[in-house]
Amino acid sequence: MPVKVLLPTVLQRLTNNEVEVQAEGGTVREVVDDLERRYPGLKERLCDETGRLRRFVNIYVNNEDIRHLANEETPLKEGDEVSVVPSIAGGASPPGAQRE
Numbered sequence: 001m002p003v004k005v006l007l008p009t010v011l012q013r014l015t016n017n018e019v020e021v022q023a024e025g026g027t028v029r030e031v032v033d034d035l036e037r038r039y040p041g042l043k044e045r046l047c048d049e050t051g052r053l054r055r056f057v058n059i060y061v062n063n064e065d066i067r068h069l070a071n072e073e074t075p076l077k078e079g080d081e082v083s084v085v086p087s088i089a090g091g092a093s094p095p096g097a098q099r100e
Contacts, residue, residue, distance in 0.1 A: 001024065001025075001026070001076070001077065001078035002022045002023070002079075003022070003023055003024075003025070003031060003077075003078070003079070003080045003081070003082055004021075004022060004026055004079075004080070004081045004082065005020065005021050005022070005023050005031065005035065005081075005082045006019065006020055006022055006037060006081065006082070006083045006084065007019060007020070007021065007040060008083050008084060008090055010086060011045060011084065011096075014039045014040075014041055014045075015042070017055050021038070021039070022037070023038070024039065024057070025076060026075060026076060027068075027070075027072065027073050027074060027076060028059060028061065028066055028071070028072050028073070028074045028076065028082065029051075029072040029073060031048065031076065031082060032046055032053075032072070032077060037042040043048050045057075045092060048049055048083065050087065051095070052072065052085050053071070053072060055087075056086055056087040057084065057085075057087070058060055058076050058084075058085040059084055059085070060082070060084060060085065061076065061080055061082055062080055062081055063081075063083070063084060075098070
């Protein structure tokens with residue numbers, strides 16, 4: 001069953017610059033494995049050496065954070081939209097904030 005996977009710019013070089021790709025799987029974990037078969041090297045950017053999603057990788061299924069669902073075991077159905085969103089850190093201090 002195909003699902004649509006939306007990828008951030010940083011990963012698109014692995015997918016021939018495609019923003020949106022199709023993948024197969026009944027869970028998020030299976031979709032990540034299918035993405036690795038189709039686009040070698042993608043999984044190591046999403047998962048650590050144990051196969052768990054890296055802390056800085058956020059995945060949403062139909063705009064819902066999988067951390068509030070079943071994480072990598074979140075079930076998927078045909079037509080679902082899976083979005084991969086890297087965490088962003090840093091930035092400027094708010095006006096008037098003191099720096100240490």
